[in-house]
Amino acid sequence: MSIKYTLIERGEPGVVGGGTKKWYAVIKNDGEVTIDNLVEEIEKFSSLSESDIRGVIIALENVIQKKLIDGKIIRLDKLGSFYPSLSSGGAETEEKFNVSLIKGAKVNYRPGKRINDALSTATFTKSK
Structure with a gap:
């Protein structure tokens, strides 16, 4: 494909x-691919049950949320890394900076080597 x-x-x-x-x-x-689709695909490569796989995915989501809020980088080996970043306005001096200048936080994702390698071999087709 x-x-x-x-x-x-x-x-x-x-x-x-x-x-x-x-x-x-x-x-x-x-x-798009949903969690249901992922669970179905993972079942083919695993001896885990559907409920076990779903439970692990949901638990992983919960743990990632908590760790990102704690300012941690989450490294998932070959899958890649998730890390928090923020956007803020600037202040003229360090002393004049306050938390109200922080506009918000977001999540960045840096793919692992296997995912990058897979995309480097992708082919492209113009959509009709």
Whole structure:
């Protein structure tokens, strides 16, 4: 299977009227995979029951949430790493900075080597 893409035309950012426009490829998502789908697939490679697999996935989600809120980096070996980051406004001096300048937190994901290697071998097909 290949990754499907479509083309969109984009102008130059910050240029009035868009400047010189060019065509860029963007992924055309091909559906989604739910926890139910993942459980079904994992069952094929495991002797665990559906409820055991589902329980582990839900427990992993809960633990990841807790550790991210604690500011931890979660390294899942070949799967990759999840880590928290934040966005904030700036202050003129360190003394003038206060927590109200923090706009919010988000989760970043850095894929592991196996996932990166898999994507490096992906093929691409233009969507019709």
